[in-house]
Amino acid sequence: MSHRYVYGVVNADEAIEFEADAVAGAETVYPIRHRRVAALVSDIETTEPERTDEDAKRHDDVLRDIMQMNGSRTVVPMQFGMVFENERALKNVLRGGSRAFRRSIREIEGSVELGLKIVSDEADSVDRDEVRTTVANELESVADDAVDNGLFSDRLILNRSYLVDHDDRGAFDEAIGRIENDYPELKVQYTGPFAPYSFVDIRIGAQ
Amino acid sequence: MFVLDDLLVRPFVSIVDALHMLALNELYDVDAIEAELKENQLLYELDERSEAEYRQRKEELEAELALAREIHEEFASGRIEVKS
Numbered sequence: 229m230s231h232r233y234v235y236g237v238v239n240a241d242e243a244i245e246f247e248a249d250a251v252a253g254a255e256t257v258y259p260i261r262h263r264r265v266a267a268l269v270s271d272i273e274t275t276e277p278e279r280t281d282e283d284a285k286r287h288d289d290v291l292r293d294i295m296q297m298n299g300s301r302t303v304v305p306m307q308f309g310m311v312f313e314n315e316r317a318l319k320n321v322l323r324g325g326s327r328a329f330r331r332s333i334r335e336i337e338g339s340v341e342l343g344l345k346i347v348s349d350e351a352d353s354v355d356r357d358e359v360r361t362t363v364a365n366e367l368e369s370v371a372d373d374a375v376d377n378g379l380f381s382d383r384l385i386l387n388r389s390y391l392v393d394h395d396d397r398g399a400f401d402e403a404i405g406r407i408e409n410d411y412p413e414l415k416v417q418y419t420g421p422f423a424p425y426s427f428v429d430i431r432i433g434a435q
Numbered sequence: 436m437f438v439l440d441d442l443l444v445r446p447f448v449s450i451v452d453a454l455h456m457l458a459l460n461e462l463y464d465v466d467a468i469e470a471e472l473k474e475n476q477l478l479y480e481l482d483e484r485s486e487a488e489y490r491q492r493k494e495e496l497e498a499e500l501a502l503a504r505e506i507h508e509e510f511a512s513g514r515i516e517v518k519s
Binding site: 381384415 | 469470473477480481504
């Protein structure tokens, strides 16, 4: 029996069906609508998909495709692994969460998430607080919002995600370039654009 | 805090029991293993670790994480008892 794997939620009038290299070998992403919102899903045989690197990338790529179709489409992203037993269960969640989904769509409309990690060499003697201050001065006036993602390694000086309006991408890229120039001894990992996972606060239970 | 709380609510837990539990928590530290998984991926993305090294370490850490979670679940359910 086939279940529904959910990538994200969009305004119903922006929901479309498209071909994709989707999670678990699926080839089509399509909408399941409830009134003014729609979930974009693909079919899957299991309710507990294994998080492989390949499928995690497919999940992100599908969300990026959704965001980039016809200019910019706003999607409230789901984390990897959200599966519903059937269409009815999913529609129940869309019905119950309709207001929260629409509020989130409004909050992130026209924006993308960009990630920044700054990594030191093992033996560096850089002033970490100074680096963080420089980065904050450069980026936080351009970004609409920012969150800290935790320093999971001793080598990490900074690990943050930024919510940036499409129109400010150029200015943000330039600021990143200045940071790279200021600290050539550090590694700067600049990633994205992603759907704004870190800036929506919706938890839904599958099934 | 862990030891104090534990002794307050379970008066029959000895200091040795509590130390055993702390040692097990240290050995099966889910947060530390999850952090190392993320660091492994970061080092691979920065080209400081080859794909083969990355995949091997990831496999090892995922096995450690599954075991650590299982141990914590068993602890929580009371199916594992610490004996001194």
